[in-house]
Amino acid sequence: MKPNVRLPILSLLTFFLFIFSACLKEDTFDFDNVQIDIDSKWAANVFNIEASLSDFNIDMDSGADFSFENKDNVLTLLFNTSTAYSLQGDDMFSTSIDPQNFNFELSNPYGLNKQTKETLVFPIDTALQFTINSMFLDSALLNEGLLSINIVSDINHPYAITLKSDFILDENKHPISITQTGSSSILNFELDLSKHYVVFTNQTNTIPITFDVAITPESMALNFPYHLDVGISVPALSFSWLHGQTDRVSEYISQKFKMNMIENTALLRCMFNKAFIDVEVENNVGMPLSLEIDTLMLCNDIDQDYSRLLPPNHILLVNYPKNKGEYATTKEQFEINNFKYANQNTYINFKAEGILNNNGMDGKKYFVTDSACYKVRARIEVPLDIDLYNLSYYDTIPFNIDSLNTDQLAYIIFRLEMKNNFPFGLKTQIYFLDESSQLVDSLFNTPLHIAKAITDPSNDYHVKEATTSVTKTNLESKRLQALERAKYLIIKTDADVNSSDPRMIFYYDEQKLNIKLGIQTHIKTKF
Amino acid sequence: MKKYLILTAFISVSFCFTSKAQQSLALLQENIYSTNYNPGKPSLYKWHAGIPLLSNFNILINENLFTYKKLIVSTDTSKIINPRGLLNNLKRQSSLQIHLNEEIIGFGFRIKEKSYVSFSTRLRSESYVFFPNELMKMFIEGNAEYIGENVQSKPSVYHSSYLEIGVAYQYTLNKNYTFGLRPKLLFGISNIHTTQSEINFLTTQDWSILANGKIQANTYLPLDTDFNFQQEAFIAGLFKNVGMAFDLGTTIKLPYDLGIAVGITDLGFIKWKNAELTQRASFQTNDTGSFAADGNIYFNGLKITMQELVNGEFDDATSFLDSLNQDDFFTASYQSIAAYTSSVYPKVYIEAFYKLSKFRFSVLSRTDFVGKRIIPSFTFGCSGYFGNIVELALSYSIYNRTYSNVGFGFHFHFGPVQWYCSFDNFIAPFIPLRLNNFSLQSGLYLGIRPKKEKKVRSSEM
Numbered sequence: 001m002k003p004n005v006r007l008p009i010l011s012l013l014t015f016f017l018f019i020f021s022a023c024l025k026e027d028t029f030d031f032d033n034v035q036i037d038i039d040s041k042w043a044a045n046v047f048n049i050e051a052s053l054s055d056f057n058i059d060m061d062s063g064a065d066f067s068f069e070n071k072d073n074v075l076t077l078l079f080n081t082s083t084a085y086s087l088q089g090d091d092m093f094s095t096s097i098d099p100q101n102f103n104f105e106l107s108n109p110y111g112l113n114k115q116t117k118e119t120l121v122f123p124i125d126t127a128l129q130f131t132i133n134s135m136f137l138d139s140a141l142l143n144e145g146l147l148s149i150n151i152v153s154d155i156n157h158p159y160a161i162t163l164k165s166d167f168i169l170d171e172n173k174h175p176i177s178i179t180q181t182g183s184s185s186i187l188n189f190e191l192d193l194s195k196h197y198v199v200f201t202n203q204t205n206t207i208p209i210t211f212d213v214a215i216t217p218e219s220m221a222l223n224f225p226y227h228l229d230v231g232i233s234v235p236a237l238s239f240s241w242l243h244g245q246t247d248r249v250s251e252y253i254s255q256k257f258k259m260n261m262i263e264n265t266a267l268l269r270c271m272f273n274k275a276f277i278d279v280e281v282e283n284n285v286g287m288p289l290s291l292e293i294d295t296l297m298l299c300n301d302i303d304q305d306y307s308r309l310l311p312p313n314h315i316l317l318v319n320y321p322k323n324k325g326e327y328a329t330t331k332e333q334f335e336i337n338n339f340k341y342a343n344q345n346t347y348i349n350f351k352a353e354g355i356l357n358n359n360g361m362d363g364k365k366y367f368v369t370d371s372a373c374y375k376v377r378a379r380i381e382v383p384l385d386i387d388l389y390n391l392s393y394y395d396t397i398p399f400n401i402d403s404l405n406t407d408q409l410a411y412i413i414f415r416l417e418m419k420n421n422f423p424f425g426l427k428t429q430i431y432f433l434d435e436s437s438q439l440v441d442s443l444f445n446t447p448l449h450i451a452k453a454i455t456d457p458s459n460d461y462h463v464k465e466a467t468t469s470v471t472k473t474n475l476e477s478k479r480l481q482a483l484e485r486a487k488y489l490i491i492k493t494d495a496d497v498n499s500s501d502p503r504m505i506f507y508y509d510e511q512k513l514n515i516k517l518g519i520q521t522h523i524k525t526k527f
Numbered sequence: 528m529k530k531y532l533i534l535t536a537f538i539s540v541s542f543c544f545t546s547k548a549q550q551s552l553a554l555l556q557e558n559i560y561s562t563n564y565n566p567g568k569p570s571l572y573k574w575h576a577g578i579p580l581l582s583n584f585n586i587l588i589n590e591n592l593f594t595y596k597k598l599i600v601s602t603d604t605s606k607i608i609n610p611r612g613l614l615n616n617l618k619r620q621s622s623l624q625i626h627l628n629e630e631i632i633g634f635g636f637r638i639k640e641k642s643y644v645s646f647s648t649r650l651r652s653e654s655y656v657f658f659p660n661e662l663m664k665m666f667i668e669g670n671a672e673y674i675g676e677n678v679q680s681k682p683s684v685y686h687s688s689y690l691e692i693g694v695a696y697q698y699t700l701n702k703n704y705t706f707g708l709r710p711k712l713l714f715g716i717s718n719i720h721t722t723q724s725e726i727n728f729l730t731t732q733d734w735s736i737l738a739n740g741k742i743q744a745n746t747y748l749p750l751d752t753d754f755n756f757q758q759e760a761f762i763a764g765l766f767k768n769v770g771m772a773f774d775l776g777t778t779i780k781l782p783y784d785l786g787i788a789v790g791i792t793d794l795g796f797i798k799w800k801n802a803e804l805t806q807r808a809s810f811q812t813n814d815t816g817s818f819a820a821d822g823n824i825y826f827n828g829l830k831i832t833m834q835e836l837v838n839g840e841f842d843d844a845t846s847f848l849d850s851l852n853q854d855d856f857f858t859a860s861y862q863s864i865a866a867y868t869s870s871v872y873p874k875v876y877i878e879a880f881y882k883l884s885k886f887r888f889s890v891l892s893r894t895d896f897v898g899k900r901i902i903p904s905f906t907f908g909c910s911g912y913f914g915n916i917v918e919l920a921l922s923y924s925i926y927n928r929t930y931s932n933v934g935f936g937f938h939f940h941f942g943p944v945q946w947y948c949s950f951d952n953f954i955a956p957f958i959p960l961r962l963n964n965f966s967l968q969s970g971l972y973l974g975i976r977p978k979k980e981k982k983v984r985s986s987e988m
Contacts, residue, residue, distance in 0.1 A: 028595075028960070033605040040669030043734045048828030415734060470733075516828055518734040520671050526607060 035526040043413075043520035051513040053384070053506060066261050070508040071383065079380040081257035081347075086354055089285065089372040092249055093242060095132045097145075097234040102126055106155075106213060108224035120215045128207040128232065136203040136361070137244035142193045143370060145237040149189035151182075152229045158183050158216045163191070165209040171195040193234065200244070241324055243367045246287060249356040256299075257348040257378045259341070268343040269303070269390040273503075276381040277309060277334045277348070281318045282327045283374040287366035289318035290358045291376070295351040296334075302342040309334040309348075316352075324369055341382075348378050384506035388424060391495035399432065399489040406480040408525035414443070414473045415518035418450050421466045422511050423504040425452035425496030432486035440486045443473055452496060461505040551936035551949035552585075552968045553876070554889055554908040554920040558938050558947050559635065559974060562645070564876050564893075565790030566695045566707030567776030570635065570643040575945075575974035577633035583649070583970040585628035587951065591927045592621040592658060595960040610667040617664040619928055620900070623656040627688075630970070635695070637977065643697040652688035652716075653872055655897045657681070662726060670730040678728045683721035684744060685897050687871055689770065689797060690714040703780040708773065713871070715768030715797040718747040720869040721898060737823040740857070743809045745867045747799040752806060752861050760803040770797030772871050784882040793871045800866045807864045812857045824856055872897050886911040893926075902927060908934070916940060920949065929964060936968075943973045 053075055054068045066079045086092075106122045130137065151161060164177040176196070180187050198207055213228065261268075279296065283289050296310040319328035354374060357366060420426070428450070430443040451467040475483070553564045559575050560583045562568045577583065597612040628651050635645025659680035665673050695709035726740035747768065749761035772795025778788040799805050814822040853859075873896045880889040888909050895902040908922035917939050924932040936949030951966030 028601075031606060035605055035607050037600075037607050037609045037611070039611055040667060041671035042669045043671040043674060043730060044736055044826065045734050045828035047831055049831045051832075417733060516733065518828070520734070522671075523669070 037526050039524050041520065041522045043415075043518065045415075045516050045518040047515070047517045049513075049515040049517075051515065053511060054508060068384075071381075073508050075384045075506040075508050075511070077380075077382040077384055079259050079261070079378075079382075081259060081378045081380070082255070083375050083377040084253050084255035084257075084350060085375045086251055086253065086285075086373045088370065089242075089368040090238060090370040092251075092285075092356070093132055093135060093239075093246075093368055095130065095140075095239050095242070096237050097128050097130055097232075099231070099233040100129065101232075102228075102230040104211075104228040104230065106215075106224065106226040106228070108222070117217065120217070122213040122215070124211040124213065124228075126209060126211070126230075128209060128234075130198070130200070130205040130207060132205060132242070134247035134249055135205075135242060135244050136246075137198075137200045137205050137242055138365060139200065139243045140198045141240040142196050142198060143238040143240040145193035145196075145234045147189070147191040147193050148233050148235070149191075150231040151187040151189070153182075153185055153187070153226060154223075155182075155185075155213075155215055155226045155228075156220060156223055157218050160214045160216075161187055161189075162212040162214070163189055163209060164212070165207065167199045167201065167207050168193070168209070169197040169199070171197075173197060193237070203245070239370055241367055241369045244365055245361050245363065246357050246366055246368075248358055248360045251354045252352075253354055253376065254351045255376075257350055259343075259346045259348070259380060261343050263344040265393060265395045266343060267390060267392040269341070270502075271338060271340050271387040271389070272336075272382045273338060273385045273387070274383055275336050275339055277336060278379040278381075279309075279316075279332050279334070279350075279376065280379055281316070281330045281374060281376050283318050283320050283330070284325075284327050285356055285368050285372040285374055286321055286324065287357045287368065288320050288359070289374055290355045291316040291318055291352045292355065293350075293352040295349050297349045298336060298339060299347055299349050300340050300342050301345045303340040305340040307336055307339055309336070318374065320366075324367060348380075350376065350378075352376070384504075386504060386506075387502040388495065388497050388504055389502060391424065391497070393491070393493040395491050397489045397491065399486050401480075401483055401486070405525070406477065406484060408523055409480055410477055410522035410524055412475045412480060413520040414475070415516075415520065416448070416471045416473070417468070417514075417516040417518070418470075419466050419468045419512075419514040420450045421453045421463050422513055423452055423455045423461065423463065423506075424498075425467075426450045426493050426513075427496055428491070428493045431490040431492070432483055433488040433490060434485045435487045437488070440482060441479060444471070445473075449496070452498075455504065457501065457503075461503060462507065463510045551908070551920050551922050551934035551951060552947070553878075553891060553906075554887075554910045554922055555918055555936050555938045555947060555949070556887065556910060557918045557940065557945070559645070559945075559972065560630075560947075560968075560970065562695065562697070562707065563774075564792065564874075565776035565778065565788050565878070566697060566709040566774045566792075567705050567778050567790060568707070568788060569699055569705045569778060570637070570645070570697060571976055572635070572637065572643075572974045573977045574636040575634060575645070575972055577630055577647075577970070577972040579632055580629065581970060582633050582972040583628065583630035583968070585626065585966075585968040587624065587626040587966040589625075589927055589929070589964045589966070590621070590623040591929045591963060592616050592623075594963045597961075614664060614667060616928075617660045617667075619660070620902075621658045621660050622902070622927060623654075623658070624902075624927065625652070625654040627652040633972070640977070641699050643695075645695045645697075647691075647693050647695070649691045649693075650688070650716075651691055652686070654686040654719075655684070655872070655895075655900075655902075657683045657900060659726060662728060665728065670728070670736070673728075674730050674734070675732050676729070680726045681724045682726070682742070683724045683898060683900075684719050685721060685872065686717065686719040687797065687869065688716040688718075689768075689871070690716065690765075691772070693774070695774070705778045706775075707777070708775045709792075711772040711774065711795065713770035713772055713795065713797050714766050715747060715770060715799055716765065717749070718745070718768075718797065718799055718869055720745045720867070735825065735827045737820075737825055739812045739814075739823045741809075741811045743807065745799070745864065745869065746806045746808055747801070747804050748806070749804065750806070751804075752863060754861070757804060760801070764801030764804060767801040768797055768799045770871070771795045776876070786880050786882075788876070788878040788880070790874075790876040792874050792876070794873045796868050796870045798866065798868045802863065802865055805864050805866055806861055808859075808861050810857060810859045813854070816855050818855055906934075910936075921953075924951075926964075931958070931961065932964065934966075940974070943975050945972050945974045946970075 069076050069078055104124050160179055160181040162179040166175045168176045170176060178191060180189055293310055293314045293316060294312055298307040316332060318330040321328045427447045429447040432440040434440050448471055450469055453463045453467055454465045455461045456464045552558060553561050555561055559570060592613060598608060600607045600609050628649055631648045633647040635643060637643050659682035661678045662680040665678045691711050691713055693709045693711035695707060697707040699705040721744040723741055723743040729737045749757050751757050772793050774792040776790030780786045812824050813819055818824055818826055875894045878889055878891045880887055886909055891906040893904045904924055904926035906922050906924040908920060910918060910920035912918050917937055920936040922934040926932055933953040934951045935953040938947040948969040952964050
């Protein structure tokens with residue numbers, strides 16, 4: 001290679017290397033502190049709600065609940081009202097065994113006054129007295145009870161005392177027999193009576209028991225007569241069940257069976273063109289029950305609409321279970337027409353005297369368990385063929401967008417698409433309130449109006465045509481920043497009804513409201 | 528002097544385009560390996576012999592989507608990745624290409640002045656990755672810009688590596704017409720061949736989202752269906768995947784120092800028959816499931832009942848996302864198949880040239896055919912001898928939609944020793960932060976010209 005060629009090429013290569021390294025800064029590939037710039041616009045539906053009345057199945061605080069069911073394609077509103085309970089079996093029939101003291105004297109059976117090696121046995125028969133109101137028992141299963149026996153004697157020889165009874169059976173249904181030996185003057189027995197059966201042989205509620213006293217003489221002389229002081233107590237006696245004859249047991253029950261539903265957030269006034277009311281009594285007590293009903297009245301205090309369902313002093317004979325633990329249900333149905341309903345103050349006023357075994361002691365035997373009771377409630381079926389006067393819904397929901405950095409959002413567009421198959425329209429507004437309940441903003445400039453579906457009165461008010469609306473609301477960055485102060489949302493919705501023809505029939509497969517909520521936002525941020 | 532001014536002007540224009548070169552080697556008339564692009568390009572040698580493993584090495588890495596400068600903005604305190612910087616490049620097809628070539632043994636000799644026969648064994652690897660431009664663009668801008676518009680992308684991957692054994696025959700008629708043919712026997716080493724690819728993403732006017740996609744590719748890789756490396760099967764299968772290909776071309780001299788050259792290379796196929804490693808990878812969106820409708824993944828908002836809404840029982844977004852799994856959206860599989868055939872990637876070269884004194888000015892068009900895609904490129908170049916021992920080439924190319932391609936090549940001959948090197952990105956050192964291409968071709972071989980042509984220069988061809 002000639003020098004005049006080689007030199008420029010080598011120089012050029014060196015120059016390239018120099019330039020390459022010179023064009024890179026030392027931090028060019030230092031990515032310790034790197035951020036990604038996001039500048040994009042996104043749109044998607046967030047929620048897709050299909051609201052149907054049959055979706056509702058709500059338990060209320062009072063123990064009541066309501067739901068919607070399909071009955072021959074007509075939606076039927078079902079109320080299960082709150083429930084009235086009788087006393088439980090262990091409150092109706094209290095049981096106890098009174099503390100008892102006995103004194104026994106053991107006399108010399110053979111005229112012995114000297115030493116003998118033969119064991120001497122002295123049987124002593126007595127009885128425990130079972131105390132119970134209004135019953136002659138023939139058997140019972142005890143739940144709790146500790147039989148405590150204290151014996152003080154002057155026997156100066158070793159002895160043993162056996163407590164036995166063919167009328168107290170253990171959980172395997174064997175008669176009890178327990179023995180205690182003593183060498184001092186005091187002897188104590190304890191027997192846990194839980195899960196023990198008791199058999200009563202007569203109508204005196206007594207339990208025969210026997211003490212066998214066995215004395216084994218020693219070297220010293222027998223000092224007859226010996227004396228025994230016996231103390232018996234059974235604290236905290238309770239039963240699992242009782243069986244026997246019983247007297248008449250009555251109890252007065254008064255209750256308002258509430259028919260309120262979502263009364264804290266909604267106002268509903270309408271007229272039921274027809275309703276069926278089932279008064280339902282569930283009896284768990286194993287004896288006949290008569291309900292002497294003073295009052296059974298459907299009451300709407302707001303509209304002053306009262307409908308008596310039964311004449312005074314109507315007697316309802318209630319079934320009773322044949323086996324322990326079972327329920328016997330008795331229903332009586334009433335039909336009512338054109339009753340006005342208000343969701344905040346409609347109830348059934350119920351007053352009755354419940355009488356167990358109204359015939360009293362007649363030789364028939366029944367049972368009662370400790371937890372047995374009878375309960376009364378009402379179940380109301382309302383086919384939704386109604387006249388709707390007023391329906392408003394309002395709710396306050398905590399609201400917080402602290403976690404949303406509104407600086408990163410140029411705007412949010414809410415797109416609300418609704419398809420309404422209900423025979424009433426809706427006017428909706430959502431308010432944003434600050435911590436002191438001052439209005440910050442509202443979501444819609446004017447309340448959002450969804451027109452009612454068109455129904456055909458000549459065709460049993462079936463829906464002819466649904467209505468659809470699409471609303472877009474744009475919240476610019478400034479409004480979004482203002483909403484950071486908002487702490488509560490108030491949703492207020494009013495039904496738009498036709499006052500000249502408020503009748504509407506709700507069909508299972510027709511009335512639905514489809515709500516599609518979409519959000520479009522412009523995100524500008526670095527992370 | 529005038530010629531030097533023209534050359535200087537050409538170089539200056541090339542720099543103004545802030546470009547890089549692609550086909551510098553094809554412009555070097557002395558270099559026997561420029562016949563790789565056109566077997567009908569006349570050889571100047573009486574014979575040549577490559578030094579094993581050193582005679583011809585080529586590496587090309589090219590992508591037209593990312594550059595440091597476009598993606599990253601540096602501030603005093605941090606670096607900011609700005610995906611929007613890619614939007615301009617995403618408007619048209621973008622791809623990544625990696626090509627490797629290594630000649631193992633090569634030689635050739637002239638027969639009766641008019642014919643030249645050569646033999647070459649090469650290891651070659653060509654890879655093309657086509658990015659899902661439209662989807663990437665949508666994810667950068669957000670789908671709100673595409674409401675009502677179906678965004679369709681067809682990403683694909685093509686890769687073949689193989690051993691190529693070729694014998695070339697070249698015949699020159701009347702010194703003006705040269706024809707060449709190179710039949711080649713191929714032994715496949717690895718392959719990825721996309722047979723089906725389509726992803727659709729639609730945000731409807733009511734902001735519902737529909738998406739579907741199906742991608743299927745046949746592969747021959749040293750992996751089993753559980754992606755475990757299979758060395759033994761891979762080695763055992765090295766000569767089982769046989770294929771064929773042809774290169775053919777011609778160079779025609781025209782009056783007024785003009786000429787044209789046409790070459791078609793890599794027209795062929797490989798049959799992948801080693802059943803232990805022939806697999807099919809497939810990915811398909813589900814047409815059944817919680818989020819499916821009419822054959823699409825369909826999202827129309829979280830479905831909530833009125834009951835859940837009243838009770839506030841609906842899951843929040845995090846719980847919703849946690850509840851999702853792959854089965855809700857797509858099915859992916861990698862399964863064995865018996866055998867398949869894939870084509871190698873044909874290229875068509877068309878060159879027009881003009882000789883002016885000892886310089887040769889060329890306009891070269893190259894078109895790659897990959898699957899159903901076409902990758903065109905254009906090169907403007909000049910080559911010439913300096914000092915009778917070195918040939919230099921300078922080029923400007925528009926390739927793979929990149930416009931900053933200024934190439935440079937040289938070929939020294941020290942008696943029979945030929946050393947050459949070409950860079951396809953001559954100005955990369957000046958603009959490293961805009962670099963998205965790298966190409967180098969170099970080698971060393973022995974070559975003897977016929978006596979009467981020992982001082983032949985390119986302008987005298």
